[in-house]
Amino acid sequence: DAGVTQSPTHLIKTRGQHVTLRCSPISGHKSVSWYQQVLGQGPQFIFQYYEKEERGRGNFPDRFSARQFPNYSSELNVNALLLGDSALYLCASSYGQGDEQFFGPGTRLTVL
Amino acid sequence: QQQVKQSPQSLIVQKGGISIINCAYENTAFDYFPWYQQFPGKGPALLIAIRPDVSEKKEGRFTISFNKSAKQFSLHIMDSQPGDSATYFCAAYRNFNKFYFGSGTKLNVKP
Numbered sequence: 001d002a003g004v005t006q007s008p009t010h011l012i013k014t015r016g017q018h019v020t021l022r023c024s025p026i027s028g029h030k031s032v033s034w035y036q037q038v039l040g041q042g043p044q045f046i047f048q049y050y051e052k053e054e055r056g057r058g059n060f061p062d063r064f065s066a067r068q069f070p071n072y073s074s075e076l077n078v079n080a081l082l083l084g085d086s087a088l089y090l091c092a093s094s095y096g097q098g099d100e101q102f103f104g105p106g107t108r109l110t111v112l
Numbered sequence: 113q114q115q116v117k118q119s120p121q122s123l124i125v126q127k128g129g130i131s132i133i134n135c136a137y138e139n140t141a142f143d144y145f146p147w148y149q150q151f152p153g154k155g156p157a158l159l160i161a162i163r164p165d166v167s168e169k170k171e172g173r174f175t176i177s178f179n180k181s182a183k184q185f186s187l188h189i190m191d192s193q194p195g196d197s198a199t200y201f202c203a204a205y206r207n208f209n210k211f212y213f214g215s216g217t218k219l220n221v222k223p
Contacts, residue, residue, distance in 0.1 A: 033211065040216070042116075042201050042203075043213045090156070103157065108162065
């Protein structure tokens with residue numbers, strides 16, 4: 001069985017641009033969460049989606065948004081990119097909202 | 113405000129030794145405390161987790177000790193091996209819609 005997949009693997013953008021990151025959960029999983037991991041720090045929670053509805057949100061500005069599709073895949077969108085948005089963006093899926101999370105390998109975003 | 117504080121930042125242990133990583137939290141509403149292991153270029157992987165109604169949980173060489181009154185929990189890795197060299201994160205969850213991670217401990221097990 002395939003694990004959580006994320007695309008793209010790496011991405012380079014310039015300040016002010018917009019970016020879309022994608023996540024496919026493990027088959028059968030209905031919950032997807034997004035995290036930002038700055039180099040040398042622990043992951044910071046951004047969003048959780050369950051059954052296509054937002055169920056949790058971390059302390060991130062409105063430039064960050066996400067959605068979950070009927071097939072339970074998810075997109076994270078970041079507008080008006082700042083240098084400080086450079087990080088590894090992790091997606092994690094779980095069967096239900098309260099179940100063990102399985103993390104993908106992440107998307108490395110560099111903002112120049 | 114950092115919700116979960118983790119120490120030490122880095123740790124060097126000889127093969128066969130015990131690795132101990134500590135975490136402290138403030139919010140008594142947290143109800144699930146997992147530990148994750150992360151290798152370079154990979155996402156974190158769940159190692160072991162505990163709920164606050166239990167004081168200790170052991171799985172193989174990994175043990176979580178939980179002190180509810182002190183709001184602290186720790187990971188013990190017995191008989192540490194070079195393959196255990198990785199970054200370890202503690203985390204605390206609240207209602208499974210709020211997740212907070214520690215800052216990480218880089219463990220290096222010397223052969």
